[in-house]
Amino acid sequence: MDRALMALSLDEEEEAPFVMPDLPGFSSAEDNVLSIMGRALNPECQKMSGLILTMSRKWQKEGRVRGVALSKERFQFIFQSEHDLLDVLDKGIQTYNEWALVLERWVENPPEDYLQYVPIWVQIGQIPVNYYTREALTALGDLVGKTKVVAFDPSKPITQDFVRVQVLFDVSKPLKTHRVLDLGGGRTTTIRFHYEKVQKRCFTCQQLNHEQQICPLKFRQRQEEAALRRERRQEVLHQRKPVLDKDDPLFGVLNESQVGIDPLTGRPKIVKEVLDEMRRYLLAEVGEDILVKVDRVQKTVEEAEKDPVAQRTILRLEPVPVLSYDLDKGKGRVFDYGEKEEA
Template sequence: MSAAMDRALMALSLEEEEEEVPFTMPELPGFSSAEENALSLIGRTLNPECQKMSVLILTMPRKWQKEGRVRGVALSEEKFQFIFKTEHDLLDVLEKGVQTFNEWAIVLERWVENPPDDYLQYIPLWVQISKIPVNYYTHSVLMSLGEMLGEVKVVAFDPSKPIAQPFIRVQVRFNVANPLKMARVLNMGGGKTHIIHFDYEQLQKRCFTCKRLNHEKTICPWEVKKRQDAASSRREKIIAEKSRVITVLKPTDPLFGVLDEEQVGINPMTGRPKIANEVLEEMRRFLIADTGEALTVKIDKVKKSVAEAEKDPIVQKTILRLETIPIITTDLNKGKGHVFDYGQKEAERCNWDLNVNPNKLMAASMKANRNMSSFKAIMSDSKGYSEESESDFRGTLSDLPTVFRAGSTEPCSSGTVRKRGPIRRRPPRAQRQRNMLALMADNSVQEEERRDGKQEVGSRKRKKINQDAVAVVTNKAQCLKVIPHEGSPSSQ
C-alpha cells in the first residue's frame, strides 16, 4: 500500500461526511442535443425480462420498414430512443397505434424537453365493444362505455350507415398500469343487468390472471400469493398431522401398559412395522388365555421376551417382524449373469511368473529331466532310440487332456480327449530314407550296366539289397563324365 493511500485513510473521518457539491451542466451549444431529439421517439418496454434491449434496437427499424432512416439508442434496460431523419417517418410510426416487440407491448411517445409526470404511461389502444344493448347505439353511450377503460379519443360509429360487424370500435388512451377489462356488467334498471365485452386490437400477450401487460402468468403476484397460501396450508396440515399422536395400543387392548408405544407401530426409518401384527395377536391370546399362570407372570414374560429380542437384530428381524434372514454368499458376481472373470487366469500366470515364484523354473526343469530320463530308459530296452521315436513320444504326450490341439474333441470326466484314429504300423523315418537311398543306388548301377552293354535282358535276377548297408549322402559336387566325340566339358 502506498504512502498516499495511508495518509488518505488516516485523514478519513467516520463521524462527519463530506458534502459533495453538485456538478453544474454548462449551457453551451455543444452540450445539448435538443435539436436532434426534436425528431425522435422515446419508449420503454413493459416486460423487460422478455424484451431484450439490444435486439429491440435492431428489430424495430426493420419492423417499421425504415432501415437506414432511423437510429436507435438504448438509454437503459427499459428505456430507448429512436431518432428519425424526417417528420413523415416519425408520424407514420405514431399513426400505427400500439407497438409490440417479442409479442409484448411497448410504450412510444414523442420526445419533449420537459416530460410530465405521466410520461410513457399511456398507449393509444383500439377497443372493440360488443354485445351492446339494442336500445343504446348512440354516440353518448359508446363514449360512456369507452370511458370505463380510459380517455376516449376516437369513436368509429356512423348511425346512417349499415354496421356489418357485431362490435363498435373506440380508441382510448389506456394506462398501462391498469389491468385490461374483458367484460363489464351494466345495470339496466328494474333489477335487470347486461354484460358487455371488450376486445383489444394489436395486443398479443398479457397475464391471463390479472390481465396486466407487464408480466407473465407464472410470476403474477396473484399466482405467487396463491402458491404461497397453498404451501402454507399444506405446511400447517403436515404440522398438525405430526403433532397429532397416533396410538397403536388402545386402553381396551390387552397389551396396553405391557408394551410401550415406541415398541410398536411403524418404524420411521424403514416404513415397516416394528412388531408384526401376527406376533401382537399371539401376545394378546397369551395374555387372555387361561393357562393357570398369574397375569403378572404373563406380563413379565412378554416384556422380557420382547426386550431380549430387541437386543439382537437377527432375532428382532426373524421373531418380531417375521422376516427371513438374508442369504450371505461369497459369490460377488451373483445375479449379474455371464461375467467374464480373469481372476483364474491371473492366478495361473502368477504360478509361472519368476518374480512371484522364482523356484518354479528349476522345479519344472528337474521334473522334465526326470521324465526324459525315464523315457530314454524305456526306449533303450526296445528296438532303439531315435529322434522320430522322441517325436512320437511327444505326440503321445500331446494327447493329454490338458494340452491344446486341433481336431474333434469329446467331453469326459477328466477333460476333453481327442478321438484317436487307427495306428499306422510303419518303420521310422530314418529307416525309410535308408531303404530309399539303397533302392536308388541299385537302379543307377543297373542303368549303367545296361548302357555299357554288360547286362543281358532277363539273363539274371535282381540281387537282394542288403538292408544293413548304409548309403552316405554328401553335398559334394560329383565329377563330370566325358562324353565320347564331344570334347571336354567346359566349366559353367
C-alpha cells in the same frame, strides 16, 4: 492511510453537483426534436439490444432512424424526417417480442404521466340495442381508458357485432375483459372488451408487464381474489379523508359523494381547476347574495351529473371524442391466448 481514505470518502460526499455547461455542443435537444421516447413494459422478455435492432426493420425505416438504448427499460429512436416519426406514432400500440411498448414523442420537459399511456383500439361487444349512440359508446370506452375516437356511423349498416373505439390506456392498470352494466329496473347485462394489436399479457391479472407463470395471483382462488379486493376497497373507503374540509368554501355546498375519485374510471369526478373556480366564485364580491351563489353552484353540478357529456366537458374538462365515420380506422388484429369459454 486509513485517515486519508476516510478524508477522501468525506470529500466525495461533500462534493457539489457537476453543472453541465449550457452550450450547443453539450446538448442534443435539437436532434431530439425528431425523436420518439419509449418504454418496454416487460423488460425480462424484451431484450433492449434486440429491440433497438428490430424496430427499425419492423417499421420499414432502416437507414432512416437510429435507436438508442437508455436503460434496460427505456429507449429512444431518432428519425431523419417528421413524416417517418408521425407514421410510426400513427400505427397505434407497438409491440416487441409480442409484448407492448409505450411510445411518445420527445418533449424537453416531460409531464409526470409521460410514457404512461398507450393508444389502443378496443372492440366493444354485446352492447344493448338501445345504446348505439355516440354518447353511450364514449361512456363505455371510458370504462377502459380515455376515449379519443369513436368509429361509428349511425347512418350506415353495422355488419359486425361490435363497435370500435380508440382509448388512451393507463399501462399501470389491468386490461378489462368485460363489464356488467346496470340498465335500471333490476336489469343488468355484460359487455365484452377485445383489444386490437395487444398480443401477450398476463391472463390471470390482465397486466401488460409480466408472464402468467410469474403472476403473484396465479395460485389464488378466484373467490379469494374477489373477497380480498372487496375488503381492500371497503378499507380505502373508510379510511379516505374528506376532500372538503370545514375551511373549504365548498364545504356544505357540495357533498363528498360529488367530489373525489370516481371508482368506475379512476379519475376525479370534478377536476381541481373546476373546483378552484367554484371557490373563487363563492368568495368573490359580485353583488350577489351568498345563498344565490350556493344555489347556482349546486344546480350547475347537479345538472352536469345527469349528462355524461357534460360530466366530461364541464366537470372534468376533457375534450369530446372525435367521431370517425371510418369504421376500420387503424384496425388491427385481436390476439387472445387465454382459455376459450366453453359453449
